[in-house]
Amino acid sequence: xxxxxxxxxxxxLQTPFHPRTSAANLxxxxxxxxxxxxxxxxxxxxxxxxxxxxxxxxxxxxPMVKYEISGTQAQDYLDRLLVRSVARLPVGAVHYTVWxxxxxxxxxxxxxxxxxxxxxxxxxxxxxxxxxLDSAIGYDVAVREVTEDIAALSLQGPCSAQTxxxxxxxxxxxxxxxxxxxxxxxxxxxxxRTGFTGDLGYEIWADPRQALALWDHLMQAGAPWGIxxxxxxxxxxxxxxxxxxxxGADFVPAEQALRPDRVRxxxxxxxxxxxxxxxxxxxxxxxxxxxxxxxxSEWALVGLDIAGNVSAEGAILYHGKEREAGxxxxxxxxxxxxxxxxxxxxRRSYLGPxxxxxxxxxxxxxxxxxxxxxVPARVTQRPFFSPARRRATPPxxx
Amino acid sequence: xxxxxxxxGAGHNGLVTASYLARAGMKVAVxxxxxxxxxxxxxxxxxxxFTYSNCSYVSSLFRPEIMRDLELSRYGLQILPYxxxxxxxxxxxxxxMFRDHDANRREFARFSARDAEAYDRYSRDVMQxxxxxxxxxxxxxxxxxxxxxxxxxxxAWIGRKVMDLPEAQIAGMIRxxxxxxxxxxDEYFENPVIKGYLAVSAIIGTALGPMSPGSAYVLLHxxxxxxxxxxxxxxxxxxGMGAITRALTRSLEAAGGEVRTGKAVKxxxxxxxxxxxxxxxxxxxxxxxxxxxxxxAKRTFLxxxxxxxxxxxxxxxxxxFKTRGSSGKLNIALDAAPKFTALPEGAPNLRGDLHFTDxxxxxxxxxxxxxxxxxxxxxxxxxxxxxxxxxxMTPPGKHFMSCFVQYAPPKIAGKxxxxxxxxxxxxxxxxxxxxxxxxxxxxxxxAEIRTPRELEAEVGLTEGNIFQGELTFDQLLFNxxxxxxxxxxxxxxxxxxxxxxxxxxxxxxxAPGRNAAAExxxxxxxxxxxSDAYAVI
Numbered sequence: 001x002x003x004x005x006x007x008x009x010x011x012x013l014q015t016p017f018h019p020r021t022s023a024a025n026l027x028x029x030x031x032x033x034x035x036x037x038x039x040x041x042x043x044x045x046x047x048x049x050x051x052x053x054x055x056x057x058x059x060x061x062x063p064m065v066k067y068e069i070s071g072t073q074a075q076d077y078l079d080r081l082l083v084r085s086v087a088r089l090p091v092g093a094v095h096y097t098v099w100x101x102x103x104x105x106x107x108x109x110x111x112x113x114x115x116x117x118x119x120x121x122x123x124x125x126x127x128x129x130x131x132x133l134d135s136a137i138g139y140d141v142a143v144r145e146v147t148e149d150i151a152a153l154s155l156q157g158p159c160s161a162q163t164x165x166x167x168x169x170x171x172x173x174x175x176x177x178x179x180x181x182x183x184x185x186x187x188x189x190x191x192x193r194t195g196f197t198g199d200l201g202y203e204i205w206a207d208p209r210q211a212l213a214l215w216d217h218l219m220q221a222g223a224p225w226g227i228x229x230x231x232x233x234x235x236x237x238x239x240x241x242x243x244x245x246x247x248g249a250d251f252v253p254a255e256q257a258l259r260p261d262r263v264r265x266x267x268x269x270x271x272x273x274x275x276x277x278x279x280x281x282x283x284x285x286x287x288x289x290x291x292x293x294x295x296x297s298e299w300a301l302v303g304l305d306i307a308g309n310v311s312a313e314g315a316i317l318y319h320g321k322e323r324e325a326g327x328x329x330x331x332x333x334x335x336x337x338x339x340x341x342x343x344x345x346x347r348r349s350y351l352g353p354x355x356x357x358x359x360x361x362x363x364x365x366x367x368x369x370x371x372x373x374x375v376p377a378r379v380t381q382r383p384f385f386s387p388a389r390r391r392a393t394p395p396x397x398x
Numbered sequence: 399x400x401x402x403x404x405x406x407g408a409g410h411n412g413l414v415t416a417s418y419l420a421r422a423g424m425k426v427a428v429x430x431x432x433x434x435x436x437x438x439x440x441x442x443x444x445x446x447x448f449t450y451s452n453c454s455y456v457s458s459l460f461r462p463e464i465m466r467d468l469e470l471s472r473y474g475l476q477i478l479p480y481x482x483x484x485x486x487x488x489x490x491x492x493x494x495m496f497r498d499h500d501a502n503r504r505e506f507a508r509f510s511a512r513d514a515e516a517y518d519r520y521s522r523d524v525m526q527x528x529x530x531x532x533x534x535x536x537x538x539x540x541x542x543x544x545x546x547x548x549x550x551x552x553x554a555w556i557g558r559k560v561m562d563l564p565e566a567q568i569a570g571m572i573r574x575x576x577x578x579x580x581x582x583x584d585e586y587f588e589n590p591v592i593k594g595y596l597a598v599s600a601i602i603g604t605a606l607g608p609m610s611p612g613s614a615y616v617l618l619h620x621x622x623x624x625x626x627x628x629x630x631x632x633x634x635x636x637x638g639m640g641a642i643t644r645a646l647t648r649s650l651e652a653a654g655g656e657v658r659t660g661k662a663v664k665x666x667x668x669x670x671x672x673x674x675x676x677x678x679x680x681x682x683x684x685x686x687x688x689x690x691x692x693x694x695a696k697r698t699f700l701x702x703x704x705x706x707x708x709x710x711x712x713x714x715x716x717x718x719f720k721t722r723g724s725s726g727k728l729n730i731a732l733d734a735a736p737k738f739t740a741l742p743e744g745a746p747n748l749r750g751d752l753h754f755t756d757x758x759x760x761x762x763x764x765x766x767x768x769x770x771x772x773x774x775x776x777x778x779x780x781x782x783x784x785x786x787x788x789x790x791m792t793p794p795g796k797h798f799m800s801c802f803v804q805y806a807p808p809k810i811a812g813k814x815x816x817x818x819x820x821x822x823x824x825x826x827x828x829x830x831x832x833x834x835x836x837x838x839x840x841x842x843x844x845a846e847i848r849t850p851r852e853l854e855a856e857v858g859l860t861e862g863n864i865f866q867g868e869l870t871f872d873q874l875l876f877n878x879x880x881x882x883x884x885x886x887x888x889x890x891x892x893x894x895x896x897x898x899x900x901x902x903x904x905x906x907x908x909a910p911g912r913n914a915a916a917e918x919x920x921x922x923x924x925x926x927x928x929s930d931a932y933a934v935i
Contacts, residue, residue: 004508005742008494011501035500103566127503129515130586145511256518258525260564 012037015062016151016211024229031232036063041231048234052197053336055225056159058218059235061152061203065127069120071141078120081135081283082112083266085276089114094177094194098271100284104291105254105263107131108247111194113179125247131255135283151211155218156201158389158398159225164191164202167221171202172394184210196235198242200389240332240343243303243382245269250301250329250343265291268299300351303382304342307375309333310364312342318359321374325350325358334384341384355379401425404676404686406663407858409437412692413646414911415896417468420653422919422926427655429676431662435647437692438857438864439906441640445731445844448798449791451639452729452846453857455782455800458623458632459907460642461536463929468649475645476636478787479625483750484741485595486834492740493591494747510589520586526567527574528622528629529934530559535902535909536931538917539876539884575871579613580758590757597758598780601804603864603904605722607765608758612870619869619903634784638791642906666893668707673893688892690914693858694866695719695879695899703890712889715880720873723850723862724768726806728827731843732797736835752781754830768805771812773823778804779830803827808850808861815851823849865904866897875901886914894918
């Protein structure tokens, strides 16, 4: 057992896959992610992106924060904690959800895995143990942070099902948001048809002690399709195309906001469709009900289609080129769609007819000079990219 | 030539006031009773080759606007951030603090998984309180009892700031300003060691225990500073805390002002209700258009101004202004770095603040001794070894250790401190360190032991109170030092106060001195460029 006091020598943890990811990381490009060292790219973001949309890719998911929630009242507890109905989530299924503070402001989003009648796994971006424990008062439920106990990989791309089949796991009948229990070297292994890419894809949940063997096994199985590891830069491209949000990037988690006007409700993030109003009380319900009745939402999270081909990260949105109307939180020239797309927080008053006159101010640095652009933007459907293969069961062979 | 302004006391606030006035074109002189400058921001060489920080020992609150206005960098001031810290536990372990966010979380997790994730929430809430209070530091408090347009406008400004906050935050703020640090920490944390470490900032310099209501605000007072925008961070002044007052003096001299040391003021000369100068202990009369006292309110008005010149109610209130001393200080020259057995070799924690009080309960017991008129038998110490970072204070390999100690009462069982009391106090502190760093005693080359008696006699702090008056809610903002006189003006015309007895209070902040200068220039109708507080955005 390593000396736990010496954590300061490696303040960023290395994931169980580190021996492999570090060998593959040609430029040594790393960034801190949730207390771990995560690859931003392995040498060529464009090719990594292409692997997701063309063949098959592997992404090291270990840093994602994971809480194990179990107990006879786990379902009731989670129904009180989260906005979506947990009672309707069958065993062996997963759903995307959010949770709010008592003021109805979003604390985080994440995926909830129902592993058994009374056993769940909640995966998210931020750390919430005090909130989860406080919400558990009065319930027969145990909450445990298990981030380091699970090694997770995301296998994404049109050829991901074939790769799994080649690896010995035929999951062709597995529907989206469902979990399969298989085995690897005589130990149980969990595969879910989930992901953050908007494409056909799976996430694999393993014992950390099997991590390296699992990595090697997948790389070998996926070799015919050119499987390659991807970093967070490529992942960010595909998640924007898929229209997914990232806590801390597209919205400020309610518990972290210093400025009182920075928090957002599910209505303001376009996530109110998750709310189950019939399931009884849940954290934030009263405030959300009031917001629904009064229509007091101030913001809207929208997808934008922006003229031209210059990506608009961090740009200010204007109405009529003059009045500030919002801010771009994520932007991308989409290689697959050949469109200049963005996610943005827009003041709700500019939805509707006023959205016909929206503009984005882009400062493009070109050889030490800014080229200042004011280009029209159009509110458009999210997700930007949602191919049929994402949902097809069984998936076709590509 | 008659002086435009005469400042009593070459502490940091007096020098800040003097520098601003000199830069605005006034003829200024500062009188200092000691043979050295600095007040409580002082560095003296008490052992050959060793520079001490004899009183204050760390810097965070000193306003960057002042450093910039007075060009203190040009005159030699450099603030060094420090890292880490630790509290040693009685079972031979320790809890460390780390600048790295993830290292800090992992460290907390050794004690409590919940507390590790609660720290962000705690920091966020404290930071929200800081964001509210920081803009108030460099403004003259409004006088709510006078209905001048200026006071009403200032009150309205504060009112609007409050109303801009969500309801829950207003409630939280009122609770925070009045509750005990123990209750406040209980809302976030479960582990006694973590709470013990964090409670420290709420009792430093304060005659309150961690369970006394009002102690939470004192925590804020220690968090609202910054090192280069890093709010809540602390640092060392390179060359000791005296480097701050040295740079201020050079800045003053460059602007044409002067400091006269060894010049103790006997009394303020008052003629027909106006201050016209001072008489020194050596019999000299020095005249000035205005007199500004950097001394605390009690010392200024009860010892150096004829009480007959003052309103009776004012005198009574000044007498009742709380200046109860609570702390002592050990300054130690070390032959080598001490070895704390609990720390792994090479741990960065020695480059920060070291404590030995591993629970709030134990801190409160230390306070119990103070209440009964004795120094704490198991004291709380805030130990720093600035030479772990600053190479200029000692010869290489040698170290200077600053030990801030609580609690030490102004009197021992109602009687004045004796030399024997002082030595017993020092031995208690040194023994405590020796427990965690065996062999420590043998490294001591020289130790300066200071109780409230020494702090009062040398620095002039009444009862040895390091903040020139306690930072309790009843003595803040427009009630500091007393209601009706919070705008740096004394009841006598042309007599001003600019020390930590005034808003926003103690610590090496410079804001009282700066605000006093702003009021003086305003009254004198002299326009002068003075930075407003940097906006909180």
